[in-house]
Amino acid sequence: MATPKKTSNGKWHIQFMVGACRESGTFDTKSEAAIWAARRSTELRLLGRGKGGEIKTLADAFDRYTKEVSANKKGERWERIRLAAFQTPLHYPLNSNKKLNSINSSDIAAWRDARLLKVNKTSVAREMTLLSSVFEVARKEWLWVDKNPCIDVRKPPKGQHRERIITGQEIRGILRALGYQRRVTSVGCSIAHCFLLALQTGMRAGELCALKWPDISIAGARLHTSKTGAGRTVPLTPAAFKTIERMRGFDGDSIFSVSPQTLDALFRRARTRAGLEGFTFHDSRHTAATRLAQKLHVLDLCKVFGWASTTRALTYYNPNSEDLALRMSR
Known part of the structure; x- marks a missing residue:
């Protein structure tokens, strides 16, 4: 265990490593620093360890999430494909073999920026949501990490929704x-x-x-x-x-x-x-919504399409300006 060191302002500073995780703190007394370091190092050794005592990797989290969480979702196939893709070079510089508790917001931000060079903003935002969910379950339910690094990383702004009507x-x-x-x-x-x-x-x-x-x-x-x-x-x-x-x-x-x-x-x-x-x-679906919107009240349209919010109608109702002008002139 590291030894507390007295700083120039009379405080006591202590720094130590557990695996790839570095921790440090400054306290009023030497004993406070030592007690905190002992408690925190024990937490870190317990946190992020699973069966057998090994520290879990991001790949371990992906595998367990796939089996226990994705398997119970309607979008299981979509999540399985993307969780598997996270473990390929497509998602460099995110390294799935890295210890879960050593991944920080800088790692996530670097991955986000690299992905934005390959796919659109909407895809990256969707992948970030899934990645954040993996970390959140690992934090709350499995006690593998004490923080979700995705929370402190900005998601790309949402792209424009499709407005394609089939003629x-x-x-x-x-x-x-x-x-x-x-x-x-x-x-x-x-x-x-x-x-x-x-x-x-x-x-x-x-x-x-x-x-x-x-x-x-x-x-x-x-x-x-x-x-x-x-x-x-x-x-x-x-x-x-x-x-x-x-x-x-x-x-x-x-x-x-x-x-x-x-x-x-x-x-x-x-x-x-x-x-x-x-x-x-x-x-x-966009085409049908645009056609039916001219015949149904917006609440009826939401019932037909299964939308819980009327704002969804604005996404799927995509008339062109010529049609609107024609109806306005009647």
């Missing part, structure tokens, strides 16, 4: 590329009908892919779970009912019989074949 010409082009026909005989044609229902209802890709025939009734399409974790019933117009009915006979259980990953991959390929760009399947 009628683009809709026709993507439907042709997917092989749309009234009688569904292929996966591509199933995705075409799924895309149409997305435009008619505003449902997300994951919600559409999870639909089963017992979920459809006169009341609408019953979603047992959604992005927010809560279920809801989406009302169906006659046109939406017709789109669903055309799927009869394609699969006896699942309506569209396709996973969100397959839907996304085949939709992108069809978009490329059609010579189109600049929009994704999820932009159908």
Whole structure:
């Protein structure tokens, strides 16, 4: 144990290391400094140690978080992919083999700045939120660290939300590329009908892919779970009912019989074949919201789309200035 040293102003200063963690303090008396150092060194030796007494690394935290926390989330797949990526050179200079209790805010800031050179601000902010959550669980529940270093680091400002509306010409082009026909005989044609229902209802890709025939009734399409974790019933117009009915006979259980990953991959390929760009399947939700906003009160729109706050409508309602000017002149 280090020995307290008297400073020029009569105080007692003490400094010591536990692993890679350096601690220091200044006190009025030599005994106070010694008592504090003994207590603090014991805390540091206990803190950050797990089974077997070893000091845990950031990789250890990622692994445990993946198994115990991410596994219970709806976005488990997203978190697993990103937590695994944190342990690759993509996230240099963040070193996952570094002792968890030696990582400070400067390390996080250096990682943030390096990531901003590779991906956009929104992605970095999202990754910082996940990283902070790992440290927070390690601090509160596992007692592996006594501080979350992400708290003292500025997140990048939020980027502008997407305002992409899919035009009628683009809709026709993507439907042709997917092989749309009234009688569904292929996966591509199933995705075409799924895309149409997305435009008619505003449902997300994951919600559409999870639909089963017992979920459809006169009341609408019953979603047992959604992005927010809560279920809801989406009302169906006659046109939406017709789109669903055309799927009869394609699969006896699942309506569209396709996973969100397959839907996304085949939709992108069809978009490329059609010579189109600049929009994704999820932009159908923006398109549907913008169309339905002209017919529904904002509170009704929030119920249909599953938004807990009316401010979400401003993100998805994206009319162009020409349409607004036309309606203002009526």
